[in-house]
Amino acid sequence: MPPIKLAIVTLLLLLPSLVVTSPTEKATKKQPNILILLVDDLGFGDIGANGNTTIRTPNVDRIAKEGVRLSHHLTAAPVCTPSRSALLTGKYPIRMGMVPSIQMQVFPFTASQAGLPTNETTFAKVAQRSGYRTGLIGKWHLGAHCSNSKDFCHHPNNHGFDYFYGCLLTLLKDFSGLGESILHSRFPHYYRNISLTLLATLASLGVGYKIGILPRKLCIFLALLGVLVTGFLFCLPGYLVRTVNSQLHRQTELVEQPIRFEKLTQRLVWEGEEFLDKAVDEGKPFLLFMSFLQVHSPLYNSVPGYRGRSAHGWYGDNIEEMDWSVGQILDALDKRGLSDDTIVYFSSDNGGHIEETTHTGERAGGHNGIYRGSKCQGAVDGGIRVPGLLRWPGVIPAGSQSNALTSQMDIFPTLLEAMGQPVPSGIDGRSITKLLRQPQSTKSPHDFLFQYCGTLLHAVRWNSPEGVLKLRHYSPNWLPGTEGCRYICGCMEGLGSVRHSVPLLYDLSTDERETAIVPADSERYRRLVPQILEAERRHQASLSSVPSQFTFAKLMWRPWLQDCCNFPLCNCRDTKYDSRPA
Structure with missing residues (x-):
């Protein structure tokens, strides 16, 4: 067979395999x-x-x-x-x-x-x-x-x-076994406040019974209910956090x-x-x-x-x-x-x-x-x-x-x-x-990125023609003289965050640390901020419930x-790697 015909025949024979393997190679890539x-x-x-x-x-x-x-x-x-x-x-x-x-x-x-x-x-x-x-x-x-x-x-x-x-x-922190507690770190007076609230409730029930507003059986029922609810919802999980989590x-x-x-x-x-x-x-x-x-x-x-x-x-x-x-x-x-x-x-x-x-x-x-x-x-x-x-x-x-x-x-x-x-x-x-x-x-x-803390929109970034700008509606309520809170700052207004009636504008292209605001009475602020607020409006309109x-x-x-192994002990050990050297 002439070389040219042989080459054509060979190509025709190989063509199906090329067609089959080509997509696979592309998929692999x-x-x-x-x-x-x-x-x-x-x-x-x-x-x-x-x-x-x-x-x-x-x-x-x-x-x-x-x-x-x-x-x-x-x-x-x-x-x-x-x-x-x-x-x-x-x-x-x-x-x-x-x-x-x-x-x-x-x-x-x-x-x-x-x-x-x-x-x-x-x-x-x-x-x-x-x-x-x-x-x-x-x-x-x-x-x-x-x-x-x-x-x-x-x-x-x-x-x-x-x-x-x-x-x-x-x-x-509770997992360390060293007496640390995430609850105490976040709310140092948590159990004291819960106890005082419960005592005030019980005292109120007692006063209500004493002056004849509440019948005796209802007072006893409400008192027991208060103790049970307080213990079950607010105290027991805190004491058991290492066991349950x-x-x-x-x-x-x-x-x-x-x-x-x-x-x-x-x-x-x-x-x-x-x-x-x-x-x-x-x-x-x-x-x-x-x-x-x-x-x-x-x-x-x-x-x-x-x-x-x-x-x-x-x-x-x-x-x-x-x-x-x-x-x-x-x-x-x-x-x-x-x-x-x-x-x-x-x-x-x-x-x-x-x-x-x-x-x-x-x-x-x-x-x-x-x-x-x-x-x-x-x-x-x-x-x-x-x-x-x-x-x-x-x-x-x-x-x-x-x-x-x-x-x-x-x-x-x-x-x-x-x-x-x-x-x-x-x-x-x-x-x-x-x-x-x-x-x-x-x-x-x-163009824009929105910074949420909880459900609140705390700030907006704009990748503008003038550089990356940031409009802040909130600031953390830091402890005086610091840039932190006692343990964490909360998201909510008055509970770790402060809302600005006039939002703060920063130019992150020249001020990444956010130390110098663009003055609210400046031409630049008046020109840029409405564009950011409009982007906020469009974004929030896109949110569905x-x-x-x-x-x-x-x-x-x-x-x-609650998961619990070896009930009621809630204690077990993964032994898969016990024999493997550290």
Whole structure:
């Protein structure tokens, strides 16, 4: 056969296989692996990549050196429960009812009905439908149950994660066993005030009976009811918080109660490594969400050699141990040949908690760099500006930096694009894929970003032609001479925040620390502020009424939703790694 005819015949024979394999190759390229590393309460200035020279974070800094550092990266809320819901869904928490209109800013019990609504679409659900193996290791804090202790309607398994190992709530100071109490830290006179209220109520009933207004049997009934309600709703949960909340689950099985800090850091890492092994064995792309329990209080160290290692006490030790965890997971990618095919995202759920202390009075909260304020403060940047590091070999230029305005809500659409999946309408995040490819660009995908604290709009950012401007309706009600509150500042007016009758305008392009307001009587203020207020009006008109997850009825502790292993002891130990050296 002539060479030309032979070549044509060969091409025709190969053409079907080319047609079949080509889409597969394209699909593979659209489905990189995804690793999300989220730290709890890490301050913007706590890592070397953001300028810290006294705490060693070489593994976290490696992500920045091999990828991009987002210098203007914001959470959607200054506290973990709402901010995590926004990261997962790409939506402002207020659109999902995941913001409080009361002082309680997070879910306080695993045995409550509050949680991320089951109808919300998370990036894990999309990944799961796209053929990914999905896993969450560490902290959840987005709910567990709806109507009974076996339904797990708000559990990670019901929000797109094939595998879960970790804490359904969060670490609380009470878990340390050192006599610390989150309730006493937040409300130092809580039990005294409850007792006085109860005594005043009982005294009033006694007076009512004495002067003949109330019959004797009714007084006795109301007195007993008051004692029972006070004990059940306001006292018992506080005394039992370590028992009812200190839990580790593997999938929906309660495997440890209370949480033991022995080898806890290592156990989370080992679970992450095991997840990677199973994804490789199955030949699937993976989405692994490493949601660290550190550096939230109570501070603990379980890796040998990290206690007393840093120049910043327990808190610095915790950061360096967290960095060790990051290094172990990055090394696990390298050893399995996965690094070049994996998107890595590193951040924190909110700013550092600068008011936090240990039981000995040692500082136990983060450093927010030049930014004022702290966790739970929605108006100033210390509560919402967080580290944002991304590594994506072949897409993001190594060692780059972007000063463009970005949000954690942008991770949702960006990951969906990477998976090759359509981005749904009605979300607030914007894909930053283009920005990641050209990080030197300062063009943000956002014109406006809205800063909520609870249900209140505390501030608005405008990526204007004149630079990034910020209009503040509220400021934290700091203690005199400080830039903090006693423990945390509340969101509500008069309960931690002060509303400005005339909003404050700042030019963040020249004044990132927010120290010099644009005068309200200036031409610039009169010209710019109406445009920001109009954007606020349009945004708030786009909000629809949804059931709140932060009603008292949803948040209250319900005994019938309580998980308890070895009932009635509520005590068990995860023995899976007992024989493994630390």
